[in-house]
Amino acid sequence: MKYLAAYLLLVQGGNTTPSASDITALLETIGVEAEESRVSSLLSELEGKDIAELVAQGNTKLASVPSGGAAVSSGAAASSGAAAEEAAEEKEEEAKEESDDDMGFGLFD
Numbered sequence: 100m101k102y103l104a105a106y107l108l109l110v111q112g113g114n115t116t117p118s119a120s121d122i123t124a125l126l127e128t129i130g131v132e133a134e135e136s137r138v139s140s141l142l143s144e145l146e147g148k149d150i151a152e153l154v155a156q157g158n159t160k161l162a163s164v165p166s167g168g169a170a171v172s173s174g175a176a177a178s179s180g181a182a183a184e185e186a187a188e189e190k191e192e193e194a195k196e197e198s199d200d201d202m203g204f205g206l207f208d
Contacts, residue, residue, distance in 0.1 A: 101131060102141045110150050118142075 105125045109117035119142060123133040145153075 101126065102133070102137050106141060106145065107150070 102122060105122045106117055109121055109125060114121060119135065119138045122138050122141075123135075126133045
């Protein structure tokens with residue numbers, strides 16, 4: 100992943116076709132020792148491909164990945180809704196009780 104990130108940073112910086120030495124030099128600036136086999140593998144996979152097109156294809160694939168939580172059954176949703184209403188009512192009552200605690204004298208009046 101760090102090799103791809105370095106490649107994309109170089110492309111974003113204006114280097115349309117980063118070389119192995121460009122990627123290695125960038126990684127060394129942050130103290131990462133680059134493995135030549137991984138750099139060459141990345142470059143061979145990306146050779147002749149448009150990065151913007153690859154990113155667009157990746158975005159369409161990510162759009163199909165579920166990113167929400169587990170689905171809630173309707174019975175559980177109804178009971179949680181009722182519980183949420185009760186909790187809101189309790190908070191309202193507590194807020195009313197707490198407002199009487201100062202007996203008309205505010206701390207910053």
